[in-house]
Amino acid sequence: MEKKLYTYALAFIGVIVLLSIVWPYEHKLIDWRAPADYSVLESDEIFFNNTRIYKYRTDERAELTAQGFKTHRSLKCLRDTTVPFLNFAIVNNWRADQAYIVAEPSARKFFRDTVTVRVDTNEVKIYLDKMDFEQHYQLAALLFQNAFDYHRAFIIQGGDSLLLYGTQGNEKANFEVLKDYFRLVGRFQ
Numbered sequence: 001m002e003k004k005l006y007t008y009a010l011a012f013i014g015v016i017v018l019l020s021i022v023w024p025y026e027h028k029l030i031d032w033r034a035p036a037d038y039s040v041l042e043s044d045e046i047f048f049n050n051t052r053i054y055k056y057r058t059d060e061r062a063e064l065t066a067q068g069f070k071t072h073r074s075l076k077c078l079r080d081t082t083v084p085f086l087n088f089a090i091v092n093n094w095r096a097d098q099a100y101i102v103a104e105p106s107a108r109k110f111f112r113d114t115v116t117v118r119v120d121t122n123e124v125k126i127y128l129d130k131m132d133f134e135q136h137y138q139l140a141a142l143l144f145q146n147a148f149d150y151h152r153a154f155i156i157q158g159g160d161s162l163l164l165y166g167t168q169g170n171e172k173a174n175f176e177v178l179k180d181y182f183r184l185v186g187r188f189q
Contacts, residue, residue, distance in 0.1 A: 068095030
């Protein structure tokens with residue numbers, strides 16, 4: 001009897017492994033052409049706060065907390081201000097059950113004028129001082145979609161091009177921030 005139990009357990013595990021090979025889990029990017037929806041389900045926010053928040057430094061200033069805002073910045077992202085690059089931060093408005101993604105420059109002196117960002121064949125001009133949440137969202141969605149196809153983003157300055165995120169390590173850290181954000185708002189599963 002015990003031998004049959006082991007055989008059944010081994011067969012069950014074998015079937016599970018076979019199914020995972022035959023039908024692997026595919027990440028889904030959900031309807032990117034739809035307008036930005038910043039609403040966050042309570043279950044997604046609980047998941048984020050219980051499983052992902054340890055990777056973030058949360059800024060809770062008194063004036064922003066009174067309005068219901070928390071800013072989450074990745075602990076792995078660069079903080080160097082001597083070279084131009086962007087980091088993304090998640091701004092959570094817990095009172096309205098909404099979350100926003102915001103592109104933050106390493107230093108404002110590098111991003112005072114319009115900056116051209118090239119990803120694959122797409123070229124986007126950004127002016128961070130005038131961007132609203134919709135434009136930040138569109139930039140983040142473009143970068144996130146192209147990151148899945150291993151297309152890197154570059155800042156174009158004259159004839160030179162610089163990595164948008166500064167380094168490959170910072171690129172990976174920002175990709176995680178984007179992945180967490182799009183999971184939080186329900187656009188990525």
